Amino acid sequence: MNDSLPRAAGQGLAGCHTCGKVAAVTLGRCPRCGSHLHLRKPNSIQRTLALMAAAALLYIPANVLPIMTVVELGDVTENTIISGMMTFWRQGAYPIAIVIFTASILIPLLKIIALSWLCLAASGKLNPSPNMLGKIYWFTELLGRWSMVDIFVVGILVALVQLGNYMTITPGPGALAFAGVVVLTMFAALSFDPRLLWDRLEILGIDPSPLKKADP
Numbered sequence: 001m002n003d004s005l006p007r008a009a010g011q012g013l014a015g016c017h018t019c020g021k022v023a024a025v026t027l028g029r030c031p032r033c034g035s036h037l038h039l040r041k042p043n044s045i046q047r048t049l050a051l052m053a054a055a056a057l058l059y060i061p062a063n064v065l066p067i068m069t070v071v072e073l074g075d076v077t078e079n080t081i082i083s084g085m086m087t088f089w090r091q092g093a094y095p096i097a098i099v100i101f102t103a104s105i106l107i108p109l110l111k112i113i114a115l116s117w118l119c120l121a122a123s124g125k126l127n128p129s130p131n132m133l134g135k136i137y138w139f140t141e142l143l144g145r146w147s148m149v150d151i152f153v154v155g156i157l158v159a160l161v162q163l164g165n166y167m168t169i170t171p172g173p174g175a176l177a178f179a180g181v182v183v184l185t186m187f188a189a190l191s192f193d194p195r196l197l198w199d200r201l202e203i204l205g206i207d208p209s210p211l212k213k214a215d216p
Contacts, residue, residue, distance in 0.1 A: 014039050041193040045119045051188035052116050058180040059108060066172035080174055081105065104178065107143055111185045114140040115192060122196040127204065133197060140189070 008015070008022065014037045015022050016030040023030060025037050066078035079087070081104045088097040114136055120126045121133055128136075 017041070040195060040199075041191065044191055044193040044196060045123050047191040048115060048188045049119050051184050051191060052112050052119070055108070055181050055184035055188065056112050058177045058184065059112065062108075062174055062177035062181050063105065065174035065177060067174035067178060068172050069170045071170075078172065081178065108181050108185055111140070111143050111189070114143065115185070115188055118192065118194075118197065122200055124200060124203075130201060133201070137194060137197065 012025055013022050014025040016033060016035055016037060018035040019030060019033045021030055021032045023032075023037060025039055027037060029035065030037055063081050065080065067081050067084065068079050070077045070079060081100065085097045085100045085105075088094075088100065117126070117136060118133075118140060121128055121136075
């Protein structure tokens, strides 16, 4: 392992999480914006795992409970995310069905699994190779960039509500659970500190350079 380059944490320097200024952690607060200085995000793993556990609990009702109740000319229909996706598929609207499946089912599940896996690796429960760790972290970052695709489903619901007297749409409990999953996974991604992965590799005496190269 190459130790020729000093690390900021080893020098007692911390980057402000608000404005990015590097200052001595002993100052306690950032001299520029006054935010608290920390070498690493406090309780990052615990917070991320707690948010992931809550998101996983909400993921089931988000896909099982009705996300909307449609009243069309006196005909009442309750639709879950899965049933709505299947309806679009049977009607030949394959692109919409694929977008709903990807945004509402696949991406939230992959984010929960990937972030939980990274937390286990950062806490020492798993000891993956740097190459695998770098690929998983890159994949998590890629999913984070597409988090707003989830809102596409909500946008469809809002558009349908504007159809007037012909059709009445009432959001169901599944919509609230789905919104909870989206918000919790976004907060979990923000609370996770990837530098903990590098710290763990250095404790194990493994060169973390492949992981750093994968960090966008």
